[in-house]
Amino acid sequence: MKLYLKYDINKTFKSVLEEQLNKLEISYQINGLGEVEFVESISIEKMKELTTLLSIYGISIVNDHKTQMVQKIKDLITEAINSNEKVTTNFSTYIAENLGYSYAYLSSLFSKTTYTSIENYIIITKVDKVKELITAQHLTLTEVAHQLGYSSVAHLSGQFKKTTGLTPTLFQKIIKQRKKLG
């Protein structure tokens, strides 16, 4: 018997994080995706314990500032796309303001760390969301285009094809057949 599941990864992540933090009896505050603030400083042992607990779930603590920044940028992008806000050209201003650095600096930092530009990362994330919407949630291309702020289905298909090399329809077909194979 097969069960088809849909999941909100951010929710999952948050509950796991909360569960582990609660185990250590630390007072904390979650400041959005990927950022936890502790009210008080934590001992090295508790840090180690936390690191170990989180690593079981594939969650690692980002140590250096640059990687933290990059992660923040990614988080902002993911949040924006998931909340259906239109990610437009104002996005560069949005990120720069949010993180308190110039866009040029953030851009260069991002590229060096991730091998790709912020713009490209936005497109990749968006296309990933398209994939999720058409396979897991079975929305039509029109609905997806609307939800993610594409000006038309053609625009969506064009970007999809450019990014993945496949049309959305073909992509859907392949995923369906994969599921059939089990």
Added chain:
Amino acid sequence: MVRDTLHIVLVDDDEDDRDFFREAIEEIDMDTTLSMFVNGQEFLDHITIPNQKLPQIVFLDLNMPIKNGLECLKEIKENNLLEKLSVAIYSTSSSEEDIERTFVLGANVYINKPNSFKKLKKAVEEVLKVNWQYHTSNLNKENFLLRV
């Protein structure tokens, strides 16, 4: 998160093709290591040794003697330890049906072997960069499909 080194494997029985690939990787400006195998059986034997450091991505030639690319792909998909492994099928041109089939069988990437070194570099670089995103972000790896 320090930027990890990307471990790449190539499985191809043709010596010239292995040379081209290696030279392309050397010229791509990314932190990589490359291991090469001459046939699928060798690769699978190597990878299933316990505590072996696993690569993030393997490029598989389709047309190999003894065990061809598709057979390897099937075995990789059946192996639980190799869940995180991205598979790129790397082949001389095939029909649309064949390409579709490799995706359905679980390949993440399909590359048509190009006929110039420049194109080869560009294609491999694109694959590695996109693969990197899937490897380091929480994008859904199951939906990682790329055709170059």
Added chain:
Amino acid sequence: MLDFNNHSFLNEVLKYSEGMISFFKPVYTKDRITDYELYFLSENFKKYIHLEIDLILHKKLSEVFPVIFQNGMFEIFNSCMNKADFEINFERRIDFYKNKVWFENKAIKYNEYILLSSKEITRLKSAETKLKQVLKDVEYNNTILNDSESISKTGSFRWNLKKNSWQFSKNMIAFFDQFQVTAKQYNNLGVFSLLNDTDKEKLTTEIENFNYYKKIENFNFIVINKLKTTTYFSLRAGFSPSKTGPILLGVIKDITEITNNALLLKSKNSELIKSNEELASFNQVVSHDLQEPLRKIQMFISRINSENSEEKNKNYLNKIADTSNKMQQLIKSILHYASLDANEHKFVELDLTTIINDTIDDLDQQIEDVHAKVEVKNLPFVNGEYHLLKQLFNNLLSNAIKYRKTNKDLIISIENEYFLEDTLNINNKICLSSKDYHKISINDNGIGFEQQFAPKIFKVFQRLHNFSESKGTGIGLAIAEKVIKIHQGLIDVSSHPNQGTSFYLYLPKNA
């Protein structure tokens, strides 16, 4: 002298009878009879002549009835006059005022008169004519029926179930004769005499369930004669009621030709499908394997640039040259493979030993280089084409040389086993040609391979080992298989890693 003019009892009787009486008195001229006088005519003649008999009585026939001189009656009367008690029966048609009447007559001499008794038989005559015509039509239809049955290879029968009496058309009997069923048998068993026990049962069951509306249709049966030839029949029958009970009317048709054609068509069709599949797969493999070297050449070209060392560039150019050569070899061998089917083949009796020796001569240099030894033991004569068989052995021996063990001297032995089997079933390829085969084995002590890959090695461009530098194009064994097929034989292989390989060639023994 007789006197008939009184209304005597006899006259009254005559009036109402069917028969008519007339008396004729001969008239002599110079001792010869030249005429007759109508002496008496019974009353019932009136209906024909529409005259009072008195008007023509005692008149000469030449006057009132001259037709007797044309229709032979005069001669008949004369014959009667010449012989006493000489009775002549004859039929004549007399035309009375457009009324054509047929009479049956009896003439006899009575005293010195001719007594003629007549009876009208017009209706009878007309029925007779009609009957003759009907009989003629029936005969004609019968001929048509027989011809049509003969042409359409059908035969018909009629069976009275209660009486068990059978009637057969001409061609039905011809069928019985064809299968040597005697008259006694077919008159007793009818169409059942052609059926085997199973079919007899089947037909009996169908007949038992009869009703007048149901037809027995598409009842097919097979008759095998003493020479083991099979004839296919189709039977159709229906019931018809009669005074003596139900009658089965049936037709059987020889459908052997149709059946055989259908079977042939089916087998040709599946051959065609298989051939198309082979062709499609061949095309796919070939197109792929030809594109490979071309792509590599383009790659090499793209690597050449002025920044490289001269040596490096030279290296690339050499590789380009090598790859082009390989490609050329590939194309040649593909064309050759494809041409094998296209050409017509003339077979002659050949001595395999000679062919092997010629092959060894061709491969002389290679055999010497690897210090190989080839042993040949009593090979037979076969029917075949010299160049094809030589190529076959050349490919097999080259293979053995290529896949030899490097640490051991190569020994190849070629020998013949006598093999007897009606049908060969090797790797599901059934070959039904002649009754016995030669089984020629070519054994080597080379590196061998896993037996499970055996079917693969005969496919075009399939390689089992990683010899990227190896000579040969991967089509040698495919050609070998094709050549054997052309010679109506089969090729098989058995091998074990490290224990060498044996190829088996099954070739039909000379007819």
